[in-house]
Amino acid sequence: MLFPAxxxxxxxxxxxxxxxxxxxxxxxxxDAPEDPAVAQALAPSTAIIRQEFSQVLTQASDxxxxxxxxxxxxxxxxxxxxxxxxxxxCLGRPVVFAFINSGGLRADLQAGPLKVSDIFELMPFDNELxxxxxxxxxxxxxxxxxxxxxxxxxxxxxxxxxxxxxxHPLLSATWLQGGPIDPEATVxxxxxxxxxxxxxxLPTRGRSKTVIPTGLQIRQILLEACSELGKQGQPLPCPxxxxxxxxxxxxxxxxxRRITW
Amino acid sequence: MVDRRAFLGGLGAALLASRxxxxxxxxxxxxxxxxxxxxSHLEPLASGAxxxxxxxxxxxxLVKRLRAQGGNLLLLDAGDVFQxxxxxxxxxxxxxxxxxxxxxxxxxxxxxxxxDAGIEGLLxxxxxxxxxxxxxxxxxxxxxxxxxxxxxxxxxxxxxxKVGLTxxxxxxxxxxxxxxxxxxxxxxxxxxxxxxxxxxxxVEKVDLVVVLSHxxxxxxxxxIDDLNLARLVPDIxxxxxxxxxxxxxxxxQIGSTRIFxxxxxxxxxxxxxxTLGPMGRVIACGSAAIPLVEPMG
Numbered sequence: 001m002l003f004p005a006x007x008x009x010x011x012x013x014x015x016x017x018x019x020x021x022x023x024x025x026x027x028x029x030x031d032a033p034e035d036p037a038v039a040q041a042l043a044p045s046t047a048i049i050r051q052e053f054s055q056v057l058t059q060a061s062d063x064x065x066x067x068x069x070x071x072x073x074x075x076x077x078x079x080x081x082x083x084x085x086x087x088x089x090c091l092g093r094p095v096v097f098a099f100i101n102s103g104g105l106r107a108d109l110q111a112g113p114l115k116v117s118d119i120f121e122l123m124p125f126d127n128e129l130x131x132x133x134x135x136x137x138x139x140x141x142x143x144x145x146x147x148x149x150x151x152x153x154x155x156x157x158x159x160x161x162x163x164x165x166x167x168h169p170l171l172s173a174t175w176l177q178g179g180p181i182d183p184e185a186t187v188x189x190x191x192x193x194x195x196x197x198x199x200x201x202l203p204t205r206g207r208s209k210t211v212i213p214t215g216l217q218i219r220q221i222l223l224e225a226c227s228e229l230g231k232q233g234q235p236l237p238c239p240x241x242x243x244x245x246x247x248x249x250x251x252x253x254x255x256x257r258r259i260t261w
Numbered sequence: 262m263v264d265r266r267a268f269l270g271g272l273g274a275a276l277l278a279s280r281x282x283x284x285x286x287x288x289x290x291x292x293x294x295x296x297x298x299x300x301s302h303l304e305p306l307a308s309g310a311x312x313x314x315x316x317x318x319x320x321x322x323l324v325k326r327l328r329a330q331g332g333n334l335l336l337l338d339a340g341d342v343f344q345x346x347x348x349x350x351x352x353x354x355x356x357x358x359x360x361x362x363x364x365x366x367x368x369x370x371x372x373x374x375x376x377d378a379g380i381e382g383l384l385x386x387x388x389x390x391x392x393x394x395x396x397x398x399x400x401x402x403x404x405x406x407x408x409x410x411x412x413x414x415x416x417x418x419x420x421x422x423k424v425g426l427t428x429x430x431x432x433x434x435x436x437x438x439x440x441x442x443x444x445x446x447x448x449x450x451x452x453x454x455x456x457x458x459x460x461x462x463x464v465e466k467v468d469l470v471v472v473l474s475h476x477x478x479x480x481x482x483x484x485i486d487d488l489n490l491a492r493l494v495p496d497i498x499x500x501x502x503x504x505x506x507x508x509x510x511x512x513x514q515i516g517s518t519r520i521f522x523x524x525x526x527x528x529x530x531x532x533x534x535x536t537l538g539p540m541g542r543v544i545a546c547g548s549a550a551i552p553l554v555e556p557m558g
Contacts, residue, residue: 024511025529028320030313035321038363042303042318045356053347106345110308120347194438201435
């Protein structure tokens with residue numbers, strides 16, 4: 001009895017095994033049957049979500065992606081541009097720079113009808129728009145932090161350039177309207193209350209303790225901007241790339257963490 | 262990946278130890294099913310490369326089918342149940358935990374986004390969870406009501422097999438809005454986890470130690486992660502991971518610890534099978550063992 005059993009176990013061990021038997025993930029695909037009780041419990045909530053979040057705001061003329069690590073975050077550019085514009089409108093003064101963390105943008109926008117639910121999936125957080133003061137030096141420090149962390153975080157109002165070599169990097173930035181950033185000058189910048197409080201790994205805390213709340217949720221700003229475009233019969237365009245420029249090999253060096261800062 | 266030699270040796274020794282005739286219960290088995298970072302994707306994903314995959318009703322159906330096969334099974338989650346679709350904005354996590362309870366989850370842990378509704382919001386959502394929430398590295402001193410709801414560990418006993426479960430969470434700094442975790446502090450997980458694992462092994466005498474981890478799979482040396490945890494805390498059999506949305510094709514093995522993480526959004530259900538091997542220690546095994554062994558009993 002022992003030998004056949006061991007032989008059987010040997011054959012079993014050597015036999016081809018399915019994904020399930022190997023300890024692999026099982027895809028929860030469309031052919032997986034639903035649990036009727038769970039599906040029934042979910043259905044009323046799905047109806048509410050459909051009713052409250054399915055409104056089409058406008059059309060997206062192209063897909064607006066966040067980009068993979070090392071690529072420009074065009075979706076982030078759209079969000080940061082809106083933050084800067086709305087912050088300036090709230091304060092009645094120019095807000096020259098805005099930034100947001102790429103990790104705070106949770107979904108790309110697809111081409112075609114843009115629904116309320118798409119904006120909620122892109123920006124599910126209830127974070128609010130705030131304005132604070134930075135020196136030019138602090139702004140450059142923040143840009144450098146974004147390059148180290150994500151090879152560039154989405155921002156608005158500046159053009160960033162990383163030249164030189166991995167051993168001798170040369171980071172510079174100019175205002176979008178032209179002209180260098182004065183390290184000693186103090187400017188107003190827009191960001192989120194979350195980023196200012198937690199940083200998400202970025203050096204977001206400047207020396208200034210001044211924080212001006214706007215009372216506006218970032219998501220609400222996005223919803224209103226899309227709704228306004230829809231009312232005007234205009235699609236949402238995809239922002240152009242080109243806010244970060246790298247010398248040959250520097251982007252790769254950033255991703256491989258070979259830059260000596 | 263399950264090692265064939267270990268599988269063969271383990272199964273052979275288990276058969277010998279069982280003194281033939283072979284019986285399935287002579288070599289107890291356990292199946293671990295798991296998710297991570299479901300992020301309020303209660304419906305299948307609507308867009309992107311994984312569109313059409315996932316959905317809590319399908320996941321529950323799949324689990325029910327696997328449970329119907331008999332045998333010991335645990336359904337576990339490694340955190341970040343909340344945040345990601347309008348379901349969270351509208352229902353604040355109550356619906357997620359309610360449906361997970363219906364799907365038969367046995368335990369879960371807290372991810373950073375599970376604090377997105379704040380302490381009061383988390384407490385309200387946990388009212389809907391019929392399964393224990395595990396964490397051993399947060400200090401709850403400033404949030405006593407939440408402390409009552411979170412357990413450092415739990416034990417699931419099956420016929421001939423005890424499984425010890427615990428959980429670890431990621432550092433709040435830079436990830437969680439300070440006001441949302443008021444009263445709860447992060448501690449490095451290594452020391453508290455060592456204590457829990459030792460307790461589970463020596464006092465509870467569990468056969469299998471499973472850690473539900475929301476630390477992340479690999480932070481490349483910049484922070485504690487699952488790979489380091491396996492190196493720094495001995496005697497863990499399984500780390501079910503989350504946070505980094507890592508799509509692993511199969512469990513990664515560090516020493517005797519298997520580490521698995523299955524993407525995000527509930528598009529995959531992880532599965533690992535274990536049996537009691539030589540010297541009473543668990544070994545990973547293939548689920549084909551039971552159907553062939555059982556008829557001989």
